[in-house]
Every structure is written in C-alpha cells, then in structure tokens.
Amino acid sequence: MIITKAKKFAEKAHQGQLRKISGTPYFTHLENVALTLFNAGFSNNVVAAGYLHDIIEDTKVTKLQISNLFGNEVVELVLANSENKSLEWEERKNETIEKAKTASLEIKALIAADKLDNTSDLLKQHRLHGDEVWSYFNRGFDKQAWYYQNLLEAVYYGLDNSEVPSYFIDVKRNIEELFGGF
Ligand SMILES: Nc1nc2c(ncn2[C@@H]2O[C@H](COP(=O)(O)OP(=O)(O)O)[C@@H](OP(=O)(O)OP(=O)(O)O)[C@H]2O)c(=O)[nH]1
Numbered sequence: 001m002i003i004t005k006a007k008k009f010a011e012k013a014h015q016g017q018l019r020k021i022s023g024t025p026y027f028t029h030l031e032n033v034a035l036t037l038f039n040a041g042f043s044n045n046v047v048a049a050g051y052l053h054d055i056i057e058d059t060k061v062t063k064l065q066i067s068n069l070f071g072n073e074v075v076e077l078v079l080a081n082s083e084n085k086s087l088e089w090e091e092r093k094n095e096t097i098e099k100a101k102t103a104s105l106e107i108k109a110l111i112a113a114d115k116l117d118n119t120s121d122l123l124k125q126h127r128l129h130g131d132e133v134w135s136y137f138n139r140g141f142d143k144q145a146w147y148y149q150n151l152l153e154a155v156y157y158g159l160d161n162s163e164v165p166s167y168f169i170d171v172k173r174n175i176e177e178l179f180g181g182f
Contacts, residue, residue, distance in 0.1 A: 001044070002044050002048045003034070003044055003047050003051070005048070006052050007031075009051075010052055010055060011030075013055050013060075013061050014027050014030065014054070014055070014059060015027075017058065017059075019121070020136040021121070021122075021125045021129075021136050022125065026058075029054075029121075030050065030051050030052075030053070032117040033050040033051075033117055034047050034048075034050030035050075036050070036113040036116055037049075037050045037109060040109065040166070042106065042109055045070075045071070045074050045077070046077065046109065048070055048074050049077035052066060052070065052074065052078050053077070054082075055078065056079065056082045057081075057082045057083060057085065063075055063078070063079060066078055077106060077107060080099070080103060080110070081111065081114065089138050089139055089143075090139075093143075093147045097147070097150045097151050098154070100151060100155050100157075101157045101158065102158065103155075105159065105163060108159065109165055111155050112152075112155050112165070112167065112168050112171050115148065115151065115152070115155075115171050115175075116167055116171045119174035119175055119178060120170075120174060122174075123174055123178060145179035145180075148175045149179060152172060152175055155168065156168065
C-alpha cells in the first residue's frame with residue numbers, strides 16, 4: 001500500500017537527519033504531517049506526500065525517482081511543497097506564499113499540516129527555552145512572524161468555509177499564540 005511504501009522510503013532517505021531545535025529524528029516531523037492528513041480524511045496519495053514532502057528539498061532523492069515509485073499526483077504534491085534553496089530566504093518564502101494562494105485544497109492541506117507540526121513544536125520549545133529558539137533558524141522572530149502569518153492567510157485564501165479542514169484552526173491558534181494577533 002502506498003502509505004506504507006512512502007513511510008519506509010522517507011524514513012530511509014531522511015535517516016540521520018535531525019530537527020533543528022529538539023534534535024529528534026527528522027522522521028518524527030514527517031510522521032506527524034502524514035498523520036494529520038490521514039486523520040483529516042485525505043486520500044492515500046496525499047498522506048503519502050505528507051511522508052515525502054521534504055524529500056526532494058532535503059535528500060538526494062530526485063523527482064524522477066518519486067514519480068516512478070509513487071506516480072504523478074504524489075510527485076506534484078511534493079514539488080508544490082519544495083523550495084528552490086538557491087534563492088535568498090525572503091525570495092523563496094515569498095514565492096511559497098504566492099504559490100499557496102492559488103494552490104489546490106490538497107496542496108494547501110499539506111502546507112497547513114506541515115505548519116501545524118512546526119508551530120506546535122515552536123510553541124513547546126519556546127516554553128522550554130524562550131526566545132533562544134529563533135537563533136536556530138536562518139531568520140529571527142520578525143521574519144518568521146511575517147512568513148507564518150502570510151502563509152496562513154494564503155492557505156485560507158479562496159477556500160469555502162465548508163471545505164476548510166478543522167486542523168487549520170489549530171495552525172491559526174498556534175500562530176496567534178507565537179506571534180500575536182493579526
Ligand atoms: N519548528 C521547527 N522547525 C524546524 C525544526 N527543524 C527544522 N525545521 C524546519 O525549519 C524550517 C524553517 O527554518 P528557516 O531557517 O526559517 O528556513 P529554511 O530552512 O527554509 O532556510 C521549517 O521549514 P519551512 O520553511 O516551514 O518549510 P518545510 O521545509 O518544512 O517545508 C521547518 O520545517 C525544528 O526543530 N522545529
């Protein structure tokens with residue numbers, strides 16, 4: 001089944017990689033993202049993309065390999081969630097925000113599931129370590145606030161209230177708690 005195959009493939013490809021603040025295996029993040037999408041009732045392909053969403057950006061695995069192993073829909077979802085790391089942080093985050101505005105519900109759902117785990121982790125780490133957490137990232141508090149707030153607006157943009165998955169509310173609450181209301 002595609003979910004199990006994606007899980008095993010991602011675990012192997014990201015082996016040895018750690019999350020920046022907690023130092024836990026990177027795979028824990030992929031598991032959390034996939035689980036959020038599964039619990040929200042998304043298709044097997046979307047859940048598989050949850051496991052694979054950082055694989056092109058952060059490992060040596062290529063889009064051709066993902067396409068051959070998991071098919072077109074999965075590779076498109078993964079590519080939609082991949083940034084061009086050769087660009088400056090501001091430029092690539094701006095590109096991510098702009099693309100998210102007109103993305104499909106499935107792509108928006110993947111972005112929001114990713115941000116749910118990142119912001120939940122940030123809240124937990126901030127309670128433990130305070131503002132030191134921002135030093136782990138390429139940009140500090142102000143730019144992280146700009147990124148998360150604008151990306152959240154972008155994923156809500158164009159969606160009918162009736163199709164917004166319930167966990168989007170949790171992302172919004174986390175972002176407000178981390179960065180204040182907006
Ligand atoms: N909260 C948290 N985030 C961590 C941790 N370790 C790695 N990250 C990743 O760090 C990224 C943000 O770091 P930055 O320094 O601002 O950006 P960059 O890696 O893209 O240059 C997030 O990715 P992103 O830009 O949001 O997108 P994506 O790469 O996850 O798709 C997040 O996935 C961690 O311990 N806690």
